[in-house]
Amino acid sequence: MTSTRSQDNTIHIEITHDVIQIIDGIEFVRSNQAGAIVTFLGSTRDNFNGRQVVRLDYEAYEPLAIRTLHQIATKAKTKWSLHGLSICHRLGTVPVGQDSMAIAVSSSHRREAWEAGEWILEQVKAKAEIWKKEIYQDGSEWKANKALPQ
C-alpha cells in the first residue's frame, strides 16, 4: 500500500492491494465546517455489454499514479474549496461486487461536493496511470477509458 497526505492533512491518496474501506475515506473528509460529503465507489460488475466478467485485475505505475492522483486532488480542492478529499484505488484482483476505487469529498455546501466528486472521477479515469484487465470465462482484455471530451 502506498499513500500520500497533503501537508495540511486534508488530502489522502492511497493505492492498495487490500479491500477498500470507504468508511475510512468518509471519516477522513468529515469536518465540522462541511455540510456535505459525497462519495463514489467503482465496483466490479459481473458483465460488460452482456459478456460475463469473472473478475478485474488492476495494475499501476504506482509512483506516477500516486503523483497524478495527488495533482488531481489538489486541483479539485482549490477549484471547489473542498474541506477534505480522499482517493483510494485498489490493485491486483478485484472480484465481482467489490470496489476498485473510492472517492470521498466534503464541502460546506452540496453543489461543490457533487461537482468536485464527478470531476475527480473523470480525471482519474482519464489520467491516472492505472490499467484494468477484464477477465472473462474464455479470455481477457485490457480496457481503455474513453478520452476526456476536449
Added chain:
Amino acid sequence: MTSTRSQDNTIHIEITHDVIQIIDGIEFVRSNQAGAIVTFLGSTRDNFNGRQVVRLDYEAYEPLAIRTLHQIATKAKTKWSLHGLSICHRLGTVPVGQDSMAIAVSSSHRREAWEAGEWILEQVKAKAEIWKKEIYQDGSEWKANKALPQ
C-alpha cells in the same frame, strides 16, 4: 425508527433517531450488476452564514414523510433504472459533525448514479415533511429549504 422496503427489496427508506450508519445504505444498494455506487451525507455544520450553530433538531410528520421519501425513491429508481436505493433521515438532535441524512444509490454506470443521487437529494429537501431547527448559542430558528426551481 420507522422504515419501509419496496416489494423487490431494492429500496430502503428509514427515519431514525439513531446515528446514521452509511455503510448499511452502501451495502444495501451493492449489487453484482452495479458498477457505480454514489452516496450523499448531509451533516450538521458548526456555522450558518458565520453564525455559530450549536446543534440541529429535526422533527417529521413521520407517516407522511416515509411515504413521500418512498415515492421519490420509486420515481428515481424507474427514471434512472437504478439497482438499489437507500434514503435514511435522522430525527431529534443531530450534533455538529454528525449526519442528518444519507442517500445511497447504485447503477450499472456512473452517470445514472450521479444524476439520480443529486435529483433525490433535491426532491427530499423540497418535499419530505421534515423540519430542521437551527440552535445557536443565543436562540434558534426553524429553517425552510428553497423551493425547487419550477
Added chain:
Amino acid sequence: MYPSNLESSKEKTFKALYFAAAKDATQMTCENIPMPNTTLTMANLSEFLAQRHPALKRRQILEGCLFTVNEEYVDPETIIKHGDEVAIIPPVSGG
C-alpha cells in the same frame, strides 16, 4: 377510541397536528378541536386556526403552510369531518 380530551364523547371533533413554527406558535404538537357549527373546509381552515391561535396569525405562519387531511394533500373544497386528522405543514427543511 376515546376522545383524548375531556369533552363529552358525543361531541364531534377533529385532530390538528402542528409542526415546526406552527408548533411553537400554538405551544402544542396536536389538539382535538370541536367541530364548528359552520362547515369547515380546507379553504377556510387557515382563518379558523388563526382565530383559535392568534400567534399563528401574528407570526404569519399559516400563509406558508400546506395542509393535509388524513395524510393526504387535498383540494381546498374538501370538508373536514369528525375524526379527521388535519396536519399543518410549514415549509419543509429536511436533508
Added chain:
Amino acid sequence: MYPSNLESSKEKTFKALYFAAAKDATQMTCENIPMPNTTLTMANLSEFLAQRHPALKRRQILEGCLFTVNEEYVDPETIIKHGDEVAIIPPVSGG
C-alpha cells in the same frame, strides 16, 4: 547501483517498464536495454522498441502509448541516457 542484468558493468543501459498490453506483448514487465550507438530520443523510441519487440508492432500497441522518462512526460526531443527509466504507458483504464 549494480545493473540488474549480467552485461558488463561498463556497458551503458536504460530501463524500460512495460504495462498492460505492452507487458503482454513483450512478455516482460521491465528490462535493461543496452544504449544503441545512435542517439535515442523519445521521438524514435517507438521505432526502436518495435524492432526489439515485433509483437508491439504487430499488435499496434505503441501508437496509443505515451512515454515517460524518470516518471516525467517529456518532449519528443528529449534524449534517453544511461540509467534513465523509460515507461511505456498504454491508454489508461483506472477507476
